[in-house]
Amino acid sequence: MVIVIAALLFTAVRLFQGRLSVLKCLLLSTVLGSTLIYFSFQSPIITVIWLPAFLVGVFMVFPFKIACLTNITFWLIITYLNFIHLHIEIALRSAMSSGLIMLLTAVIVKTYNEAIHAAESVATKDPLTGALNRRTLIENIELESERVTRYGQTCSIIMIDLDNFKTLNDKLGHGVGDEMLVNFVKLISQYTRKNDKLFRLGGDEFMLLIPGMDAQTAQTFIARIQNLVPAQLTVEHVALGMSFGVCEITADTAVEQLLELADQALYQNKAQRKKKQKDS
Incomplete structure (x- = not known):
């Protein structure tokens, strides 16, 4: 008893x-x-x-x-x-x-x-696309930053912005735009691993968290996806593009600084792509 x-x-x-x-x-x-x-x-x-x-x-x-x-x-x-x-x-x-x-x-x-x-x-989670939402972003980056600092692991974050999304919305309507966002998240999920995490920051802005991948490898990885986006996400001759900015998480770096660095890299990539389009 x-x-x-x-x-x-x-x-x-x-x-x-x-x-x-x-x-x-x-x-x-x-x-x-x-x-x-x-x-x-x-x-x-x-x-x-x-x-x-x-x-x-x-x-x-x-x-x-x-x-x-x-x-x-x-x-x-x-x-x-x-x-x-x-x-x-x-x-x-x-x-x-x-x-x-x-x-x-x-x-x-x-x-x-x-x-x-x-x-x-x-x-x-974002109710439209199923990607993680902005609320969980800081928590996940802090967790990976702690692993990098404590165990010397590598991890990269990739800021993503979809080009021509506003044009697609204005021309074909928000319903088609929402469908393209969903399809973009599906495309990302096909080429990422189980431990990789995609966050929707708002509108057509996303962030990809990739544990175990340094900046150079992440750059090569996301560039391949960048080439796939226009081919797979095109509606009535309006093709989406994708700009990105890669930042590797380093020991004891503040989350706000990491996000700022990724954002800066994104705008550099976007400017380079616009210049390339003009030159061609």
């Missing part, structure tokens, strides 16, 4: 600290489940009393899939033992009530998790 109460108190404390790791899930479920199985032999009625609390507690602190697997496993084992050691009516009522509690708790937790995920998505 002391073990069960201690484990439940631990579970209550963990409610305020977030989900458990997989290893701790295994250890806690083994201790609690084994204790309940032990009581199924020594005093089955105690198992009937504590089983619902065990099922709910597991859903509260375990990752959802692990909680489902753990609860179903121990519910089946303990229900089987209850039918052996208890009167069939008591065992049946225990199985039905604890099973219903397990099902309802699973539905509530799943709905809650989905609501939290949706809220986080709204808070961090």
Whole structure:
């Protein structure tokens, strides 16, 4: 009994600290489940009393899939033992009530998790394109800057601006413009890695965060995408272009300075492209 109460108190404390790791899930479920199985032999009625609390507690602190697997496993084992050691009516009522509690708790937790995920998505992502929004940009750059400073890793940021976007909006309407923004984000996602992050700063301005890539490599990488944009993002003879500015994150450099350097590189690239177009 002391073990069960201690484990439940631990579970209550963990409610305020977030989900458990997989290893701790295994250890806690083994201790609690084994204790309940032990009581199924020594005093089955105690198992009937504590089983619902065990099922709910597991859903509260375990990752959802692990909680489902753990609860179903121990519910089946303990229900089987209850039918052996208890009167069939008591065992049946225990199985039905604890099973219903397990099902309802699973539905509530799943709905809650989905609501939290949706809220986080709204808070961090641009609703039109699905790219990360400006609110998360500083946090991510600071995180990568800390890794560069502490571990000597490399990381580059790329400021991106779409050329001819205003012309496309004025000529074909904002609906087509929005569609082109979505297609641009899809194009970027085809050529970037899972750890690369694209942010929409507003309008037709984006920023790409590329961990593990120095400025020279990032320059070569984004130049290839720059050549693809006009070919793949053209509507009724209006072709989008793309200007970019690359800045490598260096140790102990302020985020504001990094953004300013990337912005300066962007306007240099834009000026060079305009000059090249005039000369041609």
